Amino acid sequence: MSERSFFKNRWLPYWLLLPQLLITAVFFLWPAGKALLQSVQRQDAWGLNSSFVGLANFFDLFRDDLYLQSFGTTLIFSVAVTLIALAGGLLFAACADFILKGSNAYRSLLMWPYAVAPAIAGALWYFMFNPSLGIIANALEAIGYDWNHALDGGDALLLVIMASAWRQIGYNFLFFLAGLQAVPNSVIEAAAIDGAAPVRRFWAIIFPLLSPITFFLIVLNTVYSFFDTFGVIHATTQGGPIQATSILVYKVYETGFLSQDLGGSAAQSVVLMTMVIALTFIQFRYLGARVHY
Amino acid sequence: MLRMRLLVVLTLAALVAAPAAAQTEIVWWHAMGGALGEKVNEIAAGFNESQDEYVVTPVYRGSYAETMTGAIAAFRAGEQPHIVQVFEVGTATMMAAEGGIYPVHELMGKYAEGWNPDAYLPAVISYYVSDEGNLLSLPFNSSTPVLWYNQDALDELGLEVPTTWEELEAAANTAVENGWECGMTSAWQTWIQLENFSAWHDLPFATLNNGYGGLGTEMAIDNEGVINHIAQLQRMTENNAFVYPGRESAGEPMFLNQECVFFFNSSAGYGAINTGADFEFGQTMMPVDTRIREEPQNSIIGGATLWVLQGHEEEEYRGVARFFEYLSTPEVQADWHQFTGYVPITLAAYELSQEQGFYEENPGTDTAIKQLTLNEPTPNSRGIRLGNFVQIRTVMDEELEAVWSGQKTPEEAINAIVQRGNELLRQFERANR
Numbered sequence: 001m002s003e004r005s006f007f008k009n010r011w012l013p014y015w016l017l018l019p020q021l022l023i024t025a026v027f028f029l030w031p032a033g034k035a036l037l038q039s040v041q042r043q044d045a046w047g048l049n050s051s052f053v054g055l056a057n058f059f060d061l062f063r064d065d066l067y068l069q070s071f072g073t074t075l076i077f078s079v080a081v082t083l084i085a086l087a088g089g090l091l092f093a094a095c096a097d098f099i100l101k102g103s104n105a106y107r108s109l110l111m112w113p114y115a116v117a118p119a120i121a122g123a124l125w126y127f128m129f130n131p132s133l134g135i136i137a138n139a140l141e142a143i144g145y146d147w148n149h150a151l152d153g154g155d156a157l158l159l160v161i162m163a164s165a166w167r168q169i170g171y172n173f174l175f176f177l178a179g180l181q182a183v184p185n186s187v188i189e190a191a192a193i194d195g196a197a198p199v200r201r202f203w204a205i206i207f208p209l210l211s212p213i214t215f216f217l218i219v220l221n222t223v224y225s226f227f228d229t230f231g232v233i234h235a236t237t238q239g240g241p242i243q244a245t246s247i248l249v250y251k252v253y254e255t256g257f258l259s260q261d262l263g264g265s266a267a268q269s270v271v272l273m274t275m276v277i278a279l280t281f282i283q284f285r286y287l288g289a290r291v292h293y
Numbered sequence: 294m295l296r297m298r299l300l301v302v303l304t305l306a307a308l309v310a311a312p313a314a315a316q317t318e319i320v321w322w323h324a325m326g327g328a329l330g331e332k333v334n335e336i337a338a339g340f341n342e343s344q345d346e347y348v349v350t351p352v353y354r355g356s357y358a359e360t361m362t363g364a365i366a367a368f369r370a371g372e373q374p375h376i377v378q379v380f381e382v383g384t385a386t387m388m389a390a391e392g393g394i395y396p397v398h399e400l401m402g403k404y405a406e407g408w409n410p411d412a413y414l415p416a417v418i419s420y421y422v423s424d425e426g427n428l429l430s431l432p433f434n435s436s437t438p439v440l441w442y443n444q445d446a447l448d449e450l451g452l453e454v455p456t457t458w459e460e461l462e463a464a465a466n467t468a469v470e471n472g473w474e475c476g477m478t479s480a481w482q483t484w485i486q487l488e489n490f491s492a493w494h495d496l497p498f499a500t501l502n503n504g505y506g507g508l509g510t511e512m513a514i515d516n517e518g519v520i521n522h523i524a525q526l527q528r529m530t531e532n533n534a535f536v537y538p539g540r541e542s543a544g545e546p547m548f549l550n551q552e553c554v555f556f557f558n559s560s561a562g563y564g565a566i567n568t569g570a571d572f573e574f575g576q577t578m579m580p581v582d583t584r585i586r587e588e589p590q591n592s593i594i595g596g597a598t599l600w601v602l603q604g605h606e607e608e609e610y611r612g613v614a615r616f617f618e619y620l621s622t623p624e625v626q627a628d629w630h631q632f633t634g635y636v637p638i639t640l641a642a643y644e645l646s647q648e649q650g651f652y653e654e655n656p657g658t659d660t661a662i663k664q665l666t667l668n669e670p671t672p673n674s675r676g677i678r679l680g681n682f683v684q685i686r687t688v689m690d691e692e693l694e695a696v697w698s699g700q701k702t703p704e705e706a707i708n709a710i711v712q713r714g715n716e717l718l719r720q721f722e723r724a725n726r
Contacts, residue, residue: 044724046390047369150539151698241694257362259684
């Protein structure tokens with residue numbers, strides 16, 4: 001930032017920033033502030049009486065083994081969803097990049113899952129894997145694997161990971177495809193002349209050039225797997241069996257909406273908010289440093 | 294331009310003409326989807342045609358939990374409906390809202406001439422009365438668990454309809470030995486295999502009369518009867534004599550696809566089973582565990598009731614009372630009962646169904662009502678009133694799943710339910726003191 005711009009009017013920059021600041025205040029700061037306030041209160045469901053309890057809600061949380069277990073579940077879940085969704089998106093984009101004929105239809109088809117509402121996506125996968133009705137469950141049974149996500153925590157976790165990743169692949173695909181098309185042809189041709197095979201060209205040249213997009217998608221997919229996967233879990237496993245698929249955001253819903261414990265739910269929201277802020281910060285600090293724009 | 298002006302004038306004229314007969318609107322939030330939702334609209338339309346002062350507008354709000362949460366959120370924002378349908382496990386939460394709810398006995402006493410609480414079936418309303426015996430909400434759709442069975446399979450296997458758990462286990466074993474994938478499955482395991490099992494055998498579910506006696510109640514299912522029952526079910530899972538299908542109503546397809554011979558489910562499953570089964574089916578009373586008792590006590594209900602919320606005009610409450618009177622008429626009740634499999638809430642509706650020959654034409658459809666009225670309810674079989682009950686049910690689901698998957702012994706699981714359940718009860722007590 002060696003150059004400095006000068007505005008003639010002192011207030012103009014602030015006026016220009018105002019709409020964005022207003023949106024941030026109304027849609028983020030205000031609700032977040034409210035969550036902070038509620039997290040130190042104990043309220044009945046109807047809001048008829050509330051009392052200040054300090055950090056009691058937080059102490060209750062961290063005394064709860066199942067809540068602590070939920071951290072591990074969330075970690076496994078979000079890493080797996082992010083990895084599968086990114087790898088899938090990149091694979092399809094790399095393939096689409098080679099296709100010249102009919103690529104529009106192919107692209108549209110790949111984008112479809114992203115347009116499917118989370119609850120519908122959950123229901124779709126639920127039916128395919130339903131132990132007594134599902135096509136895939138029956139196929140698995142035929143090859144000797146007894147699929148049962150109603151009782152087997154591993155099966156259930158796998159189911160919600162696949163359903164969540166499937167929804168996100170199309171979105172990642174689009175970004176990767178745009179990135180691939182922005183890679184200058186001259187560089188690739190030069191490598192080809194030097195005798196690099198397509199796979200080698202991809203990993204040595206194309207993939208590093210995609211790093212800004214990859215980084216952006218990692219952040220985005222992490223946030224997606226933390227928050228937007230609620231619908232999928234709600235429609236398939238409801239956090240079960242034995243809380244095997246109860247990720248943090250589902251717990252917030254369960255505590256707040258099913259059991260009307262607003263204090264506990266707000267405390268969980270605050271914990272979740274802190275985590276995601278920290279995660280984003282770490283990603284920018286360490287991953288971002290290795291990205292070349 | 295001229296046409297535009299004409300349109301405006303016509304629109305205004307229509308707006309002025311519409312409320313010539315100003316009717317009072319009553320909003321009713323409910324959780325009845327699909328065919329049940331259409332029936333709800335039919336009931337409201339029937340009431341609206343029966344008089345011209347009030348209009349009841351039913352609004353579908355999603356699942357039971359979503360409907361209750363929505364109503365509470367609306368109340369906090371001062372936008373609450375007049376009537377909201379709440380499932381039985383939400384009773385303690387609704388009761389805790391002093392000043393938020395309008396108890397039905399007060400409402401009817403004030404606005405409904407000659408309203409008689411004795412017209413309702415004791416077994417149905419006992420779940421929803423205050424400790425002084427006053428009715429707090431109006432039962433609308435009440436059901437109780439029954440044992441459904443595949444008659445064709447019984448004929449083929451040469452089996453009798455079981456009446457005890459011993460007989461049921463033997464029959465389920467026979468089915469599995471003869472190539473059935475599963476002998477028995479159960480929907481709503483917490484409601485049926487723990488809550489109703491306790492009432493059916495006159496075992497306490499929680500202290501202080503199952504929670505009716507106050508917020509200081511504690512879980513009491515850590516008794517031999519319940520532990521032995523869960524141990525028996527666990528033993529039955531080993532050879533698929535019992536197959537756990539998942540939570541809530543997940544077991545239904547297994548019965549309809551003829552994977553299982555026996556199926557524990559709500560009596561309100563009648564509609565779905567009737568349309569979905571392409572085999573002869575029947576329903577019978579839940580079996581008795583003769584290790585505990587020779588004869589069953591009575592079962593308890595599930596389903597939901599209609600709560601009236603505070604904060605509206607007197608004229609509107611008058612309309613709510615009128616609607617509740619209409620809803621309780623034998624014709625409306627009998628029709629609802631025969632269509633859905635929910636039990637009739639008044640004695641008159643039950644008698645009307647008898648007169649119409651419904652039970653003769655559809656044998657077994659009076660099983661639910663027989664179970665509920667088997668004996669005078671005891672403190673253990675009146676109902677269950679716990680705070681945070683929705684969450685406690687989830688805890689029971691989780692711990693039972695730990696038993697079915699072999700991670701815990703029945704005793705460990707039941708003790709965990711008691712310990713985790715008590716924590717939730719204390720939490721509710723603290724928030725509602």
